[in-house]
Amino acid sequence: MLISTLVPRYGKIYCSAFTSNLRSIARSVRLDLTQHHTLLPRYASQDVATDQCPLKFELGPYTAAEIEPSTIERVANDDEFLNKLQKSISYWKSNKYTSAWISVPVNRARLVEQLSDGNGPFGFDLHHANSTQQTIVMKKWLNEAKEDLIPPFATHQVGCAGFVLNDNNELLLIKEWSGPLSATGRTPSKQWKLPGGLLDAGESLEEATVREVYEETGVPCDFEGVLSFWHRHGLKWGTSDLYYVCLLKPRSLQLNICPVEVSDARWMHVDDFLQTEDHPLITHVLEQAFLLDKSQAIGKDSRKRLEPKAKMASGSVQWPGRNPYPTYTSVVTKREK
Secondary structure, three states: OOOEEEOOOOOOEEEEOOOOOHHHHHHHOOOOOOOOOOOOOOOOOOEOOOOOOOOOOEEEOOOEEEEOHHHHHHOOOHHHHHHHHHHHHHHHHHOOOOEEEEEEEHHHOHHHHHHHOOOOOOOOEEEEEEOOOOEEEEEEEOOOOOOOOOOOOOOEEEEEEEEEEOOOOEEEEEEEEEOOOOOOOOEEOOOOEOOEEEOOOOOOHHHHHHHHHHHHHOOOEEEEEEEEEEEEOOOHHHOEEEEEEEEEEEOOOOOOOOOOOEEEEEEEEHHHHHHHOOOHHHHHHHHHHOOOOOOOOOOOOOOOOOOOOEEEEEEEEOOOOOOOEEEEEEEEOOOOO
């Protein structure tokens, strides 16, 4: 419930809720974090409805009671649903559930006003709108003796850039278009930059970076690792941004750009970039990961592909009974003597 998609400039934004009070929630409901270490994944679907609870619900993270859209759809009459919900809230409170969540289908949005009425019997708060499921997600903290510690809606977007380096030590660079798509006077951006974009929901860094590079330039690549990332704040709608620069090796040098997003693309030797360009992020990666600056030239005759001093290689971590989590770990690059 804490992962969703928003409508961004280009494509989708994948958002993740990162908050410091997750451990506080665990303490408040006396759960062992070694077994339930995060709110982000949903537990396996577990129908825990009983004859005593009027509405069917599912057990969510940290002893939450969750009403899915299908439950609301089965009760066509709003008054009947609200009556059953009021009795269900009493059941959840008496059985020590920490919170209640309702995913209201947009075609039943009229329920939102009654659920959120501060003077009414329900007292639900709006948590977020799920554009994928077309639902309005509302929550109610049930433990009145404890502070409401439910994290806010997703706060981060995640993006990636492909640092595509070929065997001739040439970087793949692009220029985007500036101005609206419908404008006749669109102009290329001034700076050369790395191809990249935002992750789709459920997509790994490896998948997204390879996809974005191919979509924008037509160059298929293999993922080699993460070189750098930034974490910045204050974006649209108050979101923050995680942006990863990933090392890729091209399978082909043939360019076939996307004319909608990209005005130009080229391969540029690292020496030429350092002498003629000043893109802050690319310069930072060359200086910090490859130990290169304007005073150092590797030479265009060199046929030894540059290696970073270290990179975060892809791997996985797995808990019993769960799918592996893509995990990136720093490793020192082995250099030839």
